[in-house]
Amino acid sequence: MKGWGEVGCVEARSGSPPLTPCVRLPPWVLMPIITFMGVGVIAYLETPDTWWDAVLATQLCPHCLCLCRRHSVRERAAWTQFLLRISERIPVLRIYCPRCRHTYTILPDFLTPRHRYQVPVREAVVSGAEPLPACGAQTVTRWTRAFRQALPLAIHHVTAWILTAGVPLRGQEQRFLTGEMRGYAGLQLGRHLAAQYGLDTLASSVFGWVNHTCDPPHAFVL
């Protein structure tokens, strides 16, 4: 089943961009667009305007492919501390499309919607690198279950992205991508393989990189 955003994108790319907001994509939906903006909060907060200017110069509306403009800046949570559970808030950019009026929140790839903790924190927990976080057993269970459910789709996005990139994959690498890729380690190997062929792997984490490979860009999975 297609989501709202996918419906809009398919229409736009078919050569008939709507002149009025698409009735199947509610204008009140604030869709996120996840992109690389430094390897973490510190790098991001050093030059937020630089990251935002780069977005404003290039980001097309996923709905009608029009160049977006600055809307506003808002704050959102970006928790990082395992032991002290310090609540941090950082500014994030919102943009809008001057044509279809949809609004998007630009999230650095160490954040995802509906999660207050930063992505590398969740990744460390579900990959086993951080066995005893202080965020609570229920939270860990929820993160782990969500990761297992999202893993097949994450692998699908990554493999499709590499296989259609036009790089001269060897037979062993093609077999790995089409049938042998498993678990978090598989995602790590996929990222390593992409880097070997010069594909863009700039990201704050493996999860962040997976979210980059998603098309359309707001169809994040991890």
Ligand SMILES: [Zn+2]
């Ligand atoms: Zn638009």
